[in-house]
Amino acid sequence: MALHGKNRIGFELLAASEEFVHSYDPKAGKALDKFYLATEDEVALALDKAAQAFDSYRYYSGKRKAEFLEAIADEILALGDELIETAMKESGLPEGRIIGERGRTMGQLRLFAQLVSEGSWVDATIETAQPDRQPLPKPDIRKMLCPVGPVVVFAASNFPLAFSTAGGDTASALAAGNPVIVKAHMSHLGTNELIAGAISQAAEKTGMPDGVFSSLNGRGSSLGQALVKHPVVKSVGFTGSFNGGMALYRAAAQREEPIPVFAEMGSVNPVVLLPGKLKKVAEEVAKQYAGSITLGVGQFCTNPGLILGIAGDEMDTFIRVLGKEIQAIAPATMLNEAIHKSYQEGKKKMLEQKGVQLAGAAKDEEGNFLGVPTVARVSGADFLSNPGLHEEVFGPFSLVVTCSGKEELREVILSVKGQLTSTIMAEENELSDYQEIVYAAANIAGRVIFNGVPTGVEVCHAMQHGGPFPASTDGRFTSVGTDAIRRFARPLAYQGFPEDALPDELKSNNPLGIWRKVNGELTREAVAGEVYI
Amino acid sequence: MALHGKNRIGFELLAASEEFVHSYDPKAGKALDKFYLATEDEVALALDKAAQAFDSYRYYSGKRKAEFLEAIADEILALGDELIETAMKESGLPEGRIIGERGRTMGQLRLFAQLVSEGSWVDATIETAQPDRQPLPKPDIRKMLCPVGPVVVFAASNFPLAFSTAGGDTASALAAGNPVIVKAHMSHLGTNELIAGAISQAAEKTGMPDGVFSSLNGRGSSLGQALVKHPVVKSVGFTGSFNGGMALYRAAAQREEPIPVFAEMGSVNPVVLLPGKLKKVAEEVAKQYAGSITLGVGQFCTNPGLILGIAGDEMDTFIRVLGKEIQAIAPATMLNEAIHKSYQEGKKKMLEQKGVQLAGAAKDEEGNFLGVPTVARVSGADFLSNPGLHEEVFGPFSLVVTCSGKEELREVILSVKGQLTSTIMAEENELSDYQEIVYAAANIAGRVIFNGVPTGVEVCHAMQHGGPFPASTDGRFTSVGTDAIRRFARPLAYQGFPEDALPDELKSNNPLGIWRKVNGELTREAVAGEVYI
Incomplete structure (x- = not known):
């Protein structure tokens, strides 16, 4: 099927521009x-439609939103080989990775569907009235999370499916009850078009309002800025570079009205090798890390870019084996020209710094935008x-830092x-x-791993993908896992409301059977006793 | 006891300045x-001590932090009449109010003590490993909230106790495990000195680290800015004006590293009078609101500054009775000169606007900084x-808006x-x-009240005191109630950690007996079955 190249604005396809x-x-x-x-x-229309859609979509039940999210997953699968081939072509990533990522994308959508269908995610909190309390009566107050308004999602280059058009940001924002406008990533516009079509299809099939989803093509510096500055937009999700x-x-x-931007901007993900481990299995760890450093041509935000240890024979063994392993790994095409260029420049600059020595590099080959696996070493003093x-x-690329001892190792981590x-x-x-050392490693990060590799971010309730600045703009939130929905919701309290006027989540008889905190106790039961309102 | 006038920097009292x-x-x-x-x-020393204190205080158990918070409440009570008299003198507020506010302050401290002593507030979330999962094994991941670092608290003028030195911001930040530096409010420096002394006393008695608490005297434009810009500071609590x-x-x-500022900046708290209610009890409602508008000389962030209804005989009755009631309420001294000046100017400007008519005002009397109760009316069209x-x-002061009908009423609310x-x-x-109308009222606010008055903010689990901008800088958080602690904590995930190296909150056998989400289910039980790490 030929691609149309248009912008998807609610249920309309528009392309009035001559610029392409x-x-x-x-x-x-x-x-x-x-x-x-x-x-x-077209941008104005997408924003206007999103604002209109919010007026109804915000009140849709968890079950209805779940149907929509499930339908998106179904429609994505229904795109079949065309999606896989388009994404492979546009990203240079291999088939296995793209198929895996499609599975992850559908899994995320279904996980959020399950979350909002079950319903307890709204953190319903109920305190019943005490009309006779002294010196003042206590009112009945009931609180739950509600959506914030239209969310702009910036698709990521390095996950053309799982962190792009229908990725974690979109899934969590829609799940919370917010319309979404996606700024398509220039690196995979065809993939975006297919996925945006699937979302639109799912929205029509499940009776969602026009404007619950739009996808626009444009540049970050113009379209991106315009979207973020528009008063209709209430929150932003982004995965990409620091700048x-x-x-x-x-x-x-x-x-004038500041809004949050949840930007996940990557990091160097330090790995600390303790001496006992190296003494036992230095070679094994080196092999494991050669794999993690070069996974997906090193294009993960959790790629281990910094490896720290205490100088000595074992550390030398580790570096020697790591260098050898890295040499044997074939370079592969990176996601796009800009990323490749920035890799080349960054690596060159790194290798020119005082005290930095090459520890191993793969052979350069013929090919487009090849990322050549490379590791280097430097002393703790030079690093500091x-x-x-x-x-x-x-x-x-990864830099190995050899520290003079435990104290310098701690200093390096905290630096x-x-x-x-x-x-x-x-x-x-x-x-x-x-x-x-363990404390220091935990204190600088959002997730601390024991005897594993940082690459591979499990999508689950316990995941924290977001760390202290500058890993993220707000380390109090995660962009992966069910808690990602919290970014796009705010608490709203109802005081003294009659039962009929309360949302189902807060009614005394708990018609949805969700977990709620009632007078300080977590329970799925109805509110007991007489209720004074 | 004479006041010393010094800055409290950890356990030291310092005053090297000649400026006072x-x-x-x-x-x-x-x-x-x-x-x-x-x-x-002195500022640098307070920041340095806070950073040092964080290194140990962050790991104190909930029970130890609870002892500290309880001790603060005890020490505040032990200040006895001197505190009450000082606060009355500095704020112009009556004894009953100050005694009530002391009770509220102690109540807040004890509520947070209970919260962290019980321990479930950390939102522990555990997903156990599935080593045999296809296509990839699932790792063991466990997440909990942990403190963020030193917090700066700006004391509020309108709550010299409950939202100042040992108020809700301080209590919640300390409860989460963060050292606190308070910028004393210029309006009640003596009250601040007494409370700061009580906190310091409590810290020494319960073995807290030097620097867990400091209190500094200075101006917002110099000291305030310096504190907020310092890299050691990780979060800020503020209650006060929009500017x-x-x-x-x-x-x-x-x-360079942006940090959140949780500023609660007040609002006009619109009250919507529906016709049926007015038809029945217009006079009663008018009397109730005359009380709410003038409570504490109108110096509450939840003061009803805007009253909306549909034009007609009942609305006229309401306005007439409200005006009469307001005339009969004696003016009282406002908190300070600046607040009084700004009240005079704001009221004058309001009464000069097109279409605004005075509906009632109390008689001006002899006295310092008197806030004269005043109500005015205007049409919906002029308001819009x-x-x-x-x-x-x-x-x-309150402005009553008479709308032409239901549609204009909705427009006014949304405007x-x-x-x-x-x-x-x-x-x-x-x-x-x-x-x-109900939807519109809920959508613009953090808390929506049925048949009550907005003044009186209950300190409990279900309270939401924080609304969409500009009521607060971040409507996703509350500054009153137990959830206020969430402002000062971030999630940290442990992946594949051995039991002994996990915090107690995340150990499989649940030694603290807290509520946790284990593989998606809320439970206080130990993690069941074999655990693969």
Whole structure:
């Protein structure tokens, strides 16, 4: 099926502009289809439709929203091979990865469907009245989470499905009851068009209002800024670079009505190798990490870009084996030209810094935008004195830091900025000797891993994907897992309301059977006793 | 006991500055004691001590933090009459109010003590491993809330106890495990000194680290800005004016590492009078609201500054009775000179606007900084065309808007900005006819009240005190009630950690007996079955 290249604005397909861009096949190095950039009128229409849709969609029951989310998953699957081929072509990623990512995307949609269908996510909290309390009567107060309004989602380059058009941000924002406007990523406009069509199809089939979803083509600096600055927009989800995320964050904070921007901006994800572990299995750990560093051409926000240990024979063994392993891994095409260019420049700059030595690099090959796996080493002292070494090189690169001892290791950990993850590779029995190190690693990160690799972000209730700044703009929230819905909801309290006028979630007889905190106790029971309103 | 006028920096009392200010008795119109402004060195020391204290305090158990909070409540009570007299003198508020507010302050501290002693507030979420899952094994992940770091609290003028030095912001930040630095409010420096001494005493008695609490004297524009911009500070609590809150918010957002400012900036708290209610009890409602408008000289963030209804005989009756009631209420001294000046100017400006008519005012009397209760009326059309009428006049003033019908009433509600509260005065049986009105009122506010008054903010689990901007900088959080603790905590996930290295809250056997979400189900039981890590 040929792609139409238009903007999807609610249930309409529009392309009044004469300005267009081409999608691109990074592996073959050739232009693909034509996509029209959204005009100002089209942007205004999408915003207007979103505001209109919010007026009804915000009151849809959890069950209805679940039907919509499930239908999106079904429609995505129904796109079949065309989706897989388009995403592979546009991203340069292999079939297995894209099929896996489609599964993850559908899994996320179904998980949020389950969450809102069950309904307890609204954190219903009820305090019943005490009319006779002294010195003042206590009123009946009941609180629950409700949606905030239209959400703008910036699709991510490195997850063309799971963190893009129908990815975690979209799924959680829709689940909470908010219309979504997606700014398509320039790196996979065809994939976006297919997915946006699937969402629109699902919305029509399940009776959602026009404008509950739109997808626009355009540049971050123009379309992106315009969306974030518009008064109708109440929240923003973003996954991408530090500069991109901060540009949106600053624009949103300077609005007359500031709004939150949940930007997940990646990090270097330090890995701490403790001596006992290295003594036992230095080679094994090196092999494990060669795999993690180069997974998906190193294009994960959780890619381990920094490996820390204490200088010595075991550490040398680790570095030697890691270097050897890295040499044997074939370079692969990166997501797009800009990412490849920035990888080349970042790596070059890193290798020129004082004290940095190459520890191993794969052979360069013929091919487009190849990311050549590379590892380097530097001393703890040099690392501490050079903040340039703390920066992320997005791609299959990792810097190994050899520290003089436990104290310097702790200093190095605390010197790096906020991180999505940190990892401790250790024998269980050495943890008590290194408690300060474990504490330090936990305190700088949103997720701390023991004897594993940071890549691979499980979509579940317990996931925290979001760390202290600059890993994210707001480390109090996660962009992966069910708690991601909390970004797009706010509490609303009802005081002294009659039963009939309360939302079902807050009615005394608990018709939805959800978990609620009633007078301080979690329960799924109806509110007991006489209720004074 | 004479006041020393010094800054409390951890366990030290310092006053190296030659710059000082006097506290002030607004009723008597005379200067009281001398207070030294914090020097740059003293500010730096307080920040340094807070950072140091965080390194240990963050790991204190809920039980130990509860002891500290309980001890603060005890020490505040032990201040006895000196506290009551000082607060009365500095605020101009009557004894009953100050004694009530002390009770509320102690109640808040004990409520947070109970919350962290019980422990479930950390939202522990556990997903156990599935090593055999296809296509990839599922890791063991466990998440809980942990403290964020030193918090700066700006004491509020209108609650010299309950939202100041040991108020809700301080109590919730300490409960979460964060050191607190208070910027004392210039309006009650003596009250601050006494309370700060009580907190310090409690900290020493219960073995808290030096620097877990400091209190500094200084101006918002210098000390306040310096604190908010300092990298050690990770979060800010503020209650006060829109301009004051936004100055801090903008400064915090422009930091290299942006931090959240939870500013509760007040609102006009619209009250909607539905016709059925007025038909039945217009006089009663008018009397009830005359009381609410003038409570505490109108100096509550939930003061009803805007009353909306549909034009007609009943509305006229309401306005007439309200005007008469207001005339009979004696003016009283406002909190300070600045608040009084701003009340006078705001009221004057309001009464000069097109279409605004005086509906009743109390007689002016001899006295210092008297807030004269005043109500005015205006048509819905004039209100809609003049955004100046939407602004808050902080004090005992309320504007009554008479709308031409249901549709204009809805328009008026939706035209006002975000609010802390909105109120519906109605007969139960007319709610279904006015559903759009109820929806509109709920959508602009953090708390919607049925047949009550917005003043009186219950401290409980279900309270939401924080609304859409500009009522608060972040309507997703509350500054009153137990959920206020969420402002000062972030989730941290542990992946694959051995039992011994996990915090107690996340250990499989649940030694603290807290509520946890285990594999999607809320339970207080230990994690069942074999646990693969």
